[in-house]
Amino acid sequence: MGAVLGVNIDHVATVRQARYAKNSSSINVEPDPVEAALAAERGGAIGITAHLRQDRRHVVDHDIFRLKEAIGTKLNLEMGNSPEIVAIALKVLPADVCLVPESREEVTTEGGLDCIAHRAALESTLKAMRDAGIRVSLFIDPEPGQIEAAASLEAPVVELHTGAYAEASGVARDAELARLIAAARLASEAGIQVNAGHGLNYVNVKPILALPKLVELNIGHSIVSRSLFVGMEQAAREMAALLA
Numbered sequence: 545m546g547a548v549l550g551v552n553i554d555h556v557a558t559v560r561q562a563r564y565a566k567n568s569s570s571i572n573v574e575p576d577p578v579e580a581a582l583a584a585e586r587g588g589a590i591g592i593t594a595h596l597r598q599d600r601r602h603v604v605d606h607d608i609f610r611l612k613e614a615i616g617t618k619l620n621l622e623m624g625n626s627p628e629i630v631a632i633a634l635k636v637l638p639a640d641v642c643l644v645p646e647s648r649e650e651v652t653t654e655g656g657l658d659c660i661a662h663r664a665a666l667e668s669t670l671k672a673m674r675d676a677g678i679r680v681s682l683f684i685d686p687e688p689g690q691i692e693a694a695a696s697l698e699a700p701v702v703e704l705h706t707g708a709y710a711e712a713s714g715v716a717r718d719a720e721l722a723r724l725i726a727a728a729r730l731a732s733e734a735g736i737q738v739n740a741g742h743g744l745n746y747v748n749v750k751p752i753l754a755l756p757k758l759v760e761l762n763i764g765h766s767i768v769s770r771s772l773f774v775g776m777e778q779a780a781r782e783m784a785a786l787l788a
């Protein structure tokens with residue numbers, strides 16, 4: 545039981561944008577998400593995740609192109625299923641794309657992508673990505689109906705939303721973990737790779753390793769937070785060691 549670590553560097557860009565959103569050509573622009581990604585790789589990350597949002601609130605277009613160029617592992621581009629961002633993904637050609645909800649209408653009750661309601665739109669994006677050699681992961685709630693929808697869309701990977709688990713405590717947390725385990729089993733039986741993420745940290749991550757056939761965890765906020773005190777390389781190394 546173990547998992548490999550994908551580090552989400554969005555919030556390194558959040559810090560940069562806090563000061564330089566309107567002045568990104570200033571010579572002082574810092575911190576650089578690409579530098580953070582390289583440090584995360586030195587610490588044991590097997591991939592770098594970045595979410596290009598429609599409002600560009602943290603990561604911006606040139607970050608994605610620079611990450612693709614600079615990193616030695618694989619780029620996982622998180623994105624909403626909008627024509628503008630799909631076109632960018634097809635230019636960048638990351639190894640992986642993780643489709644996530646960006647607007648309220650796309651979200652299930654708990655916050656994953658609603659693959660049942662948005663089946664048609666997802667189908668055409670999955671095809672475009674597949675034709676371009678990009679592997680698509682669908683970020684979904686640990687719900688049987690969503691797994692079935694992902695399977696019928698022939699998605700090669702799902703990322704199970706661990707947010708409800710991360711926010712729960714006591715018996716409610718145990719119930720969320722059980723739901724994640726059942727969903728992981730269902731997905732792996734359908735031949736889908738199981739990844740997971742959202743809200744995971746150094747304290748709550750261990751029980752998640754009980755998910756059957758779990759491959760990759762994508763973790764951002766907690767690692768970026770810890771990196772303020774120990775540096776990104778060490779923050780990633782500590783998390784990768786927990787997952788090993």
Ligand code: PXP
Binds near residue numbers: 554
């Ligand atoms: N996975 C997905 C699909 C996400 O949208 C996010 C948040 O950007 C994460 C993982 C990482 O979540 P966190 O920052 O809470 O670790």
